[in-house]
Amino acid sequence: MRHxxxxxxxxxxxxxxxxxxxxxxxxxxxxxxxxxxxxxxIGQPVLDKRGKRVGQVFDIFGPxxxxxxxxxxxxxxxxxxxxxxxxxxxxxxPRPKRRRxxx
Numbered sequence: 847m848r849h850x851x852x853x854x855x856x857x858x859x860x861x862x863x864x865x866x867x868x869x870x871x872x873x874x875x876x877x878x879x880x881x882x883x884x885x886x887x888i889g890q891p892v893l894d895k896r897g898k899r900v901g902q903v904f905d906i907f908g909p910x911x912x913x914x915x916x917x918x919x920x921x922x923x924x925x926x927x928x929x930x931x932x933x934x935x936x937x938x939x940p941r942p943k944r945r946r947x948x949x
Contacts, residue, residue: 879914886903
């Protein structure tokens with residue numbers, strides 16, 4: 847019985863949907879600063895042009911009419927990519943369980 851990679855638990859299936867915007871620079875903390883052209887949400891995966899997951903949206907800031915995003919890259923040693931794309935919002939994965947504080 848053959849299984850598709852989509853059927854395996856933990857398989858990372860991410861598809862590029864929209865170009866995220868213009869990459870401006872890398873901040874002192876190592877995050878990429880991007881001028882957004884598409885609507886993004888915090889935690890949404892960020893892909894390179896081959897569809898490989900390279901990071902996630904860490905923060906969104908600036909004016910509503912022209913927002914910026916801070917992208918936390920998975921590998922800080924990689925150079926500044928030319929094109930970045932937003933992954934599907936459903937591909938964020940399951941939320942971690944919150945532990946209740948003991949009294």
